[in-house]
Amino acid sequence: MKVASPSKSLAAALLISALLPSASTQAQPGGEIEGKVLYRYTDENGVRVLDDKVPPRYVAKGYEILSLSGRVLKVVPPQLSGEELAEQKRLEEQREVDRQLLKRYNSVADIESARARKLAIVEQDMAIMRSNIASLGRQIEQEEAAAARIQRQGREVAPGLLERIADLREEVAVLKERLSRREAEAVEINREFDKAAARYAEIARQ
Structure with missing residues (x-):
């Protein structure tokens, strides 16, 4: 030049x-x-x-x-292009994320301990829901068996019995939806902690 x-x-x-x-x-x-x-x-x-x-x-x-x-x-300094400004913003955001990560945890072991605590709460909740779903399923089977016996006897099933069966099925559906959300939450927790642990290890190597 x-x-x-x-x-x-x-x-x-x-x-x-x-x-x-x-x-x-x-x-x-x-x-x-x-x-x-x-x-x-x-x-x-x-x-x-x-x-x-x-x-x-x-x-x-x-x-x-x-x-x-x-x-x-x-x-x-020279004016930054749109791409350069976007990259500068990304780096600033990453620095802030890293700062919060280092402030929250002292080691990768700390991250894994936090993961285990958070997952334990979710898994306990899921275990309760699965138990309730199984219990409701047994109730539905009993009520349906009773309705079947009544029908075999040529009698009309009481509306109250049919309503109980419908209510039990609805309750199971609600629990299954909640369980599905909790399972997705467990996956997301693992994803977030995997990312945090990998980033912490990367920072530690620098």
């Missing part, structure tokens, strides 16, 4: 500044730096240019603000 000589460029710029009283008295795109300043940017040919302003077409590429003595007062 061709670079203009800093000493010659600076001398030329100082001469321009002395001859042009209208030169900028503040930082040109940003006005937080007071006093006369110079700008250093890279043009389309890769040449570093020292001037009293930055042409608009070069602003997005970044530039430096210098004092008349050549001291760098501020570095304005």
